[in-house]
Amino acid sequence: MGTLSGVRFSGNLFGSPILDHMWSEGHIYNGALRKSILSYEKEAPGNARSNMGGWQSEGGGLKFCGTAGEYFMKHVLEVIDEATARFYAGFARPLEPHSWTLTAWANVNRRGDYNVVHTHPSSTWSGVYYVDGGEPDPDSVGTGLELFDPNPARANLFFPDVSVSNVIFKPQPGAMLLFPSYVPHGVPPHKGSGARISIAFNARKEPFP
Ligand SMILES: [Fe+2]
Structure with a gap:
């Protein structure tokens, strides 16, 4: 710790809020979500987005998941409201009235x-929820989602020995x-x-900046 007088540390600015959550009712709905998604995969052609191989449904309200999809969409909004409230609280700022446009889609990745x-332009929050980890091989803890620092120069050039450039989130069923x-x-x-x-x-x- 330095002792030079008149030097003040103003804080770590420009951070990014990352939140994880375990849906306590996930075990109730994951079976139905899994069944609906795998069934829909057989009948819908799927979209090509970031996936190389694999299948992605069209974006929307998960209508093909029925009641389980409705509960899921409702819960996601609860988590988003909670995250946003905490984010604004961190700045001691009131949260003005607003609404959300929520779009979800299912992803199925098989071996390889x-x-x-x-990134996901034209959105505020993005997220992922795990229905099934896909029976990881014995030498694998599961195929995680890898997040990268939006400012690569920060981790690559500014004290890389202590900076965090990427984190991996494991695909645990029920985790968001x-x-x-x-x-x-x-x-x-x-x-x-x-x-x-x-x-x-x-x-x-909404309104989106
Ligand atoms: Fe994505």
Whole structure:
């Protein structure tokens, strides 16, 4: 600790809020979500987004997941409201009236499928929820989601020995991760014998800047 007088540390600015959450009712709905997603995968062509291999449903309200999808969408909004309230509290600022545009889609990755590093423009929060980890191989803890520092120069050039440039979030069923839409993320090739099933979502605070 330095002792030079007149030098003041103003704080670590320009951080990014990352929140994780375990849905306590996830074990109740994951079976139905899994069944609906795998069934829909057989009948819908799927979209090409960040996925290399694998399948992604169209974005929307998860109508193909029925009641379980409705509960999921409702819960995601609760988590987003909580995260936003905490974020504003951190600045001691009141949260003005607003609404959310929430879009979700299902992802199925089988062995070798991966998602290139990308961001989700035109959104506020982005996130992912795990329905099924996809039976990881014995030598694997599961195919995680990798988040990267949005400012690569920070980790690469500014004291890289102590900076954090990336973190990996494990695909544990029932677990949700929430992050700003500008945070780059990707998924390495799946190492597992089963279908790795997740639901990704974007929440845009209206009015959007
Ligand atoms: Fe993504």
